[in-house]
């Protein structure tokens with residue numbers, strides 16, 4: 001992947017207004033007690049998170065599976081209902097809107113899924129799949145629909161030969177292009193991309209990521225890009241938020257977060273990316289320990305059972321997410337020490 005780097009996009013992005021402001025967002029799921037009975041338990045999937053997204057920006061949301069990043073994306077689009085907090089889109093709290101009131105906003109906020117096949121109707125041809133949202137939102141009518149669909153196919157690298165085909169006739173990468181064309185059809189301003197390339201081969205991943213960057217430039221899109229792959233996140237993001245057990249533990253410009261992480265979890269994640277040089281693999285350090293259950297998270301800092309920097313204070317007091325300088329936020333009592341365990345091969 002060699003196109004824009006995070007640094008390039010930072011330079012190209014002047015101070016723009018926020019398109020999205022997430023404030024104290026919360027979501028817990030009730031977990032049934034099992035065959036032996038007992039009380040229902042609460043799983044805090046998203047626990048009081050806040051962040052902003054500027055117009056035209058890409059914010060990467062990264063963390064191990066089950067950390068709450070996909071739930072966050074769904075809450076923002078109201079595919080799931082939040083328990084509390086605010087999601088301000090263009091200044092309007094969409095969590096307070098009725099289903100009817102939110103309908104016109106739906107067009108502006110689209111989602112790209114990991115598995116586009118499951119969201120494409122297998123009985124519909126490509127032309128119908130992409131023209132459907134155009135008709136629903138009144139964006140094209142009659143004879144204007146087909147040329148608009150062909151233009152969208154061209155934009156995502158498909159051709160007019162694909163117009164009459166069914167989704168099963170496409171490869172994984174082509175189906176993701178189809179999902180992108182359908183999302184683009186309604187001219188959104190925000191796209192939540194939930195692991196959009198993780199099911200694809202490496203070479204195809206690069207093509208789809210490059211396509212997402214191209215259309216971002218062309219259509220002025222803003223992305224919340226959710227992934228567990230740190231390389232993909234680094235390549236596409238202007239800023240990165242790291243989630244652990246339903247909370248944001250670090251948030252900074254991508255270049256800075258990768259160069260000098262201020263949270264031990266981020267450092268551990270970066271260390272756990274395999275080194276491609278076989279002579280230097282001894283430095284590869286997998287992240288130790290299991291993610292604790294979000295049903296009964298550890299007290300104090302929830303990362304303390306896995307943290308090489310942990311001290312007694314960490315078990316007693318949860319560290320707040322605070323600015324450690326230059327808008328580099330981290331939730332760690334000892335963030336100034338982070339770097340001691342950094343794999344020197346990674347940077």
Ligand code: SF4
Nearest residue numbers: 301304307314332333
């Ligand atoms: Fe580790 Fe303590 Fe920082 Fe938590 S607060 S990440 S346990 S050093």
